[in-house]
Amino acid sequence: MTGPKAPKDPKKKRQGFYIMRNKQISGSIQPNGTGIQFIYLNDERMISSARIVGNITDETMLKMLTTTKGFRRLVHSIGVSVEMDGVNKKVEFAFQMYGKSDPYQSGTTLRMEVPTDGMEYILDLSAYDWSEDDNIPGQIRFVFDEPQKDSGAAQALATVQLYLNDGFSAPEPELEETVDFACSEYQEMLQKSVMQLGNNARLKSAIDRAKQGEDITIAFIGGSITQGAGAVPINTKCYAWRTFEGFCRLAGKGVDENIHYIKAGVGGTPSELGMIRYERDVCRNGAVTPDIVVVEFAVNDEGDETKGVCYESLVRKILAAENKPAVILLFAVFANDWNLQERLCVIGERYHLPMVSTRDCVVDQFYKKAGAGRVVTKNQFFYDCFHPTNIGHQIMSDGLLSLLQKIDKSPMEEDILNLSTVPAVIGDTFEQVWLYDRNSKVDSVKILSTGDFSETDEELQGVEMDRNLTQTKEFPYNWKHIKGAKPFVMEVCCTSLVMINKDSGAPDAGCAQVFVDGQEVLFVDPKVNGWTHCNPLICFQNRERRTWHVEVRMQQGDEDKEFTILGFGIVR
Numbered sequence: 001m002t003g004p005k006a007p008k009d010p011k012k013k014r015q016g017f018y019i020m021r022n023k024q025i026s027g028s029i030q031p032n033g034t035g036i037q038f039i040y041l042n043d044e045r046m047i048s049s050a051r052i053v054g055n056i057t058d059e060t061m062l063k064m065l066t067t068t069k070g071f072r073r074l075v076h077s078i079g080v081s082v083e084m085d086g087v088n089k090k091v092e093f094a095f096q097m098y099g100k101s102d103p104y105q106s107g108t109t110l111r112m113e114v115p116t117d118g119m120e121y122i123l124d125l126s127a128y129d130w131s132e133d134d135n136i137p138g139q140i141r142f143v144f145d146e147p148q149k150d151s152g153a154a155q156a157l158a159t160v161q162l163y164l165n166d167g168f169s170a171p172e173p174e175l176e177e178t179v180d181f182a183c184s185e186y187q188e189m190l191q192k193s194v195m196q197l198g199n200n201a202r203l204k205s206a207i208d209r210a211k212q213g214e215d216i217t218i219a220f221i222g223g224s225i226t227q228g229a230g231a232v233p234i235n236t237k238c239y240a241w242r243t244f245e246g247f248c249r250l251a252g253k254g255v256d257e258n259i260h261y262i263k264a265g266v267g268g269t270p271s272e273l274g275m276i277r278y279e280r281d282v283c284r285n286g287a288v289t290p291d292i293v294v295v296e297f298a299v300n301d302e303g304d305e306t307k308g309v310c311y312e313s314l315v316r317k318i319l320a321a322e323n324k325p326a327v328i329l330l331f332a333v334f335a336n337d338w339n340l341q342e343r344l345c346v347i348g349e350r351y352h353l354p355m356v357s358t359r360d361c362v363v364d365q366f367y368k369k370a371g372a373g374r375v376v377t378k379n380q381f382f383y384d385c386f387h388p389t390n391i392g393h394q395i396m397s398d399g400l401l402s403l404l405q406k407i408d409k410s411p412m413e414e415d416i417l418n419l420s421t422v423p424a425v426i427g428d429t430f431e432q433v434w435l436y437d438r439n440s441k442v443d444s445v446k447i448l449s450t451g452d453f454s455e456t457d458e459e460l461q462g463v464e465m466d467r468n469l470t471q472t473k474e475f476p477y478n479w480k481h482i483k484g485a486k487p488f489v490m491e492v493c494c495t496s497l498v499m500i501n502k503d504s505g506a507p508d509a510g511c512a513q514v515f516v517d518g519q520e521v522l523f524v525d526p527k528v529n530g531w532t533h534c535n536p537l538i539c540f541q542n543r544e545r546r547t548w549h550v551e552v553r554m555q556q557g558d559e560d561k562e563f564t565i566l567g568f569g570i571v572r
Helices: 047-052 057-066 069-075 186-193 203-209 239-251 270-280 310-318 341-350 358-366 392-409
Strands: 016-025 037-040 075-083 088-100 109-115 121-122 132-142 156-164 194-196 216-222 258-266 293-297 326-331 354-355 433-436 447-451 479-481 489-493 495-503 514-515 519-526 531-540 548-554 563-571
Touching: 016 358, 047 057, 047 203, 057 069, 069 132, 069 358, 075 088, 075 109, 088 156, 088 489, 088 531, 109 121, 109 156, 109 531, 121 293, 121 514, 132 156, 156 563, 186 358, 203 239, 203 326, 203 392, 216 239, 216 270, 216 489, 239 258, 258 270, 258 495, 270 293, 270 310, 270 495, 270 531, 270 563, 293 310, 310 326, 310 392, 326 341, 326 358, 326 392, 341 354, 341 447, 354 392, 358 392, 392 548, 489 495, 489 563, 495 519, 514 531
Parallel strands: 216 258, 216 293, 293 326, 326 354
Antiparallel strands: 016 156, 037 132, 075 121, 075 156, 088 109, 088 132, 194 354, 433 563, 447 489, 479 563, 489 548, 495 531, 495 563, 514 519, 514 548
């Protein structure tokens, strides 16, 4: 026998930068029984990660990350490490390019099995055959043999680093200190998050009743941040659940006692959709009467056609309930330090509502240096350019809890809100909007013909409602077109009308036209957003209340393509 050969000198490591660094991941349940953590890279998400996590400032390098061609010119290899406590398994790492002809099918997918031992494993780009149809870097997937089955800790920690080809360089990664949630600087941050206490009558009443053992429901409605995106696991580390737990502690109650929880966030959707689905997703079609509602749409409403009317309509709809619920306005923030609080805070001021701004809480922090009062870095707060990490979600919930604690300690005020005497500051056109879908039966709507929109779409946007890890399909009672030229035809008595369609990145998705009394009011291209989600569009608003003839037709040439009407928002 001979002894082992002496090890070779290690290869000099290439320069590189992180796009993920010690991020918590877990697998959401898939139909085949696996669990997948999706990390989306499109829509400048990877550029943002390169800036925030990798400290990349070179605009040429950042631009190269927006196309597959540029990515291949810049990146030599990808380093991946996955760590799981006490488990010796493997996960599949997949880096997918979106294709030109079919975003999800025609591009190259780089794959590598990665042991969960925390060691870095290298995926060499030169070892792959690349598709000529490659367009842009699309997404990363971590595929687990089994999904996250409980509400405990994250399944794993993951790090992804891009190593550069010769001729490119990257800065050294910045060292980050552990976030100290007990320090005085952190408490100062939370004080900044409370924009306004408002009139405390409704909120303090709910807190007092919770302490006395009465049944109280706290609900959260918003976009993907409220859904829990970036939190791992999504159901118990999201800001909504953390806030609920804190509210229970404030009331001296356990989470399974008299205080009840509703989480109704839907990713990528604005208040324009929130106002329509409020009765279904929050009130559960009359089964629930929430006592406190947190409204979070400040980073979703840039595309709101009404520039705040839908948001105010939702707020008024909630406030108008007979049980007089409290409304808290929560202004989240994107990694570019942006939100719409200047547009929306006037609504909170008009109705004397409590308001919490995550932007006011954290943005100043992002530009402080270590040892100079910095508590949290932008990388620590953001999972990607849109969504918070577990740390970010905790900071959001702590801001809300700081508000609740202030309200709890303040003397009770008189509830002076009377909506009948308080005019809207932006608009209330849709305060009385309600959802109509295939499951609805009302006299004011008559379906004259479903035409070739006669099928039901099962491939829908799914969201983790409440405390669930499994997803609930949004708008399952829909009308799907597969093939044919016969239009969907209805008569509806209303003053305003919104159509909700399914967006899709599929190549077989076609465009539709909406006609009202023979006049085209909408042209709908479901591929604009490029992914499966719910998209509300206003057909008309503030017209006389009468019966309107509405037709939805596939555009000429798209008669053999798919299009789904998810439902309608109707103001009678």
